[in-house]
Amino acid sequence: MGNADLRDLATIEEVPWSEVEPGVVAVDAHNWLYRYLTTTVRFTNESVYTTAAGDEVANLVGIVQGLPKFFEHDLTPVFVFDGGPSELKADEIAERREQREQLEDQLEDAREEGDAAEVARLDSATQRLTDVIQETSRELLSLLDVPVIEAPAEGEAQAAHMAARGDVEYVGTEDYDALLFGAPVTLRQLTSKGNPERMDLEATLRDLDLTREQLVDVAILCGTDFNDGVRGYGPKTALKAVREHGDLWAVMEHEDVVVENADLVRQLFFDPDVTSDYAFDTTITPDVDAARAYVTDEWEVPGDEVARGFERIEDALTQTGLDDWT
């Protein structure tokens, strides 16, 4: 049930860094931070990221340790933060609220059943980053001169929109949704050890011989972050059904299948709340000293873990000269 099915459908290949650099990457901030939060919290001693006041600022550690990877490979990150639900019509707001409540309920069920994977999935779908995490992340990124964009709603959708317009080369996220949102190229594994993974929309559509509408319909049948899949429909069956009947509506009609809120879910992918009113400067001139002071002094995060990160940031930016191009 869910996103992993898209992995089987998408055309994904591991590529050397040299094939993607240089470039600008719209990073889904929520996804990225959330990932770092969970791994940092898991593998790092609590004392490292908990302040005397009790605030957990693992996000600062994550940012300092995660950013060098971008700079060392001539990738300029643009962090896209989620916005609140806005500019939605009243009935859409109601429907969204309903959907959100459904997600919360599912989350509760998953917790009771001890379904760890499901909890993690729903957790990231429902949980908003705390205010402290949002604010401190923005502040640190700002000190490091990393561009930040505020999405009207879903960060992932906004990032895909920016990529589709050609204002950035890539969307950076571990999720597969960006494909459905129309991002031409998504990069995964940007912060892990090995090579990145490149997920290509056009190649995917060509290889599957589908339109994007049909791809989204297939995904909806399998299940997405916004809807449960139809029982019995995995990637193969869903693909076959959409090929056979043309689109989701025809599948529902001919195969006696129901997708709740099908039109809303489809609309979330094709007409998401995004903006073209943004600007960013890819010339990155960080105030590393100020950033270091912010993390180690103001938030009193102990030095060793982050010191190396800052050194790498300094080295990468002075050696490769990210600011030589725009």
Place this chain on the structure above:
DNA sequence: CTCCGCCA
């Protein structure tokens, strides 16, 4: 093929 549970 899908789903589920188990394990790394």
Place this chain on the structure above:
DNA sequence: TGGCGGAGG
């Protein structure tokens, strides 16, 4: 989160 084996359709 992802890969794998086994049950069941």
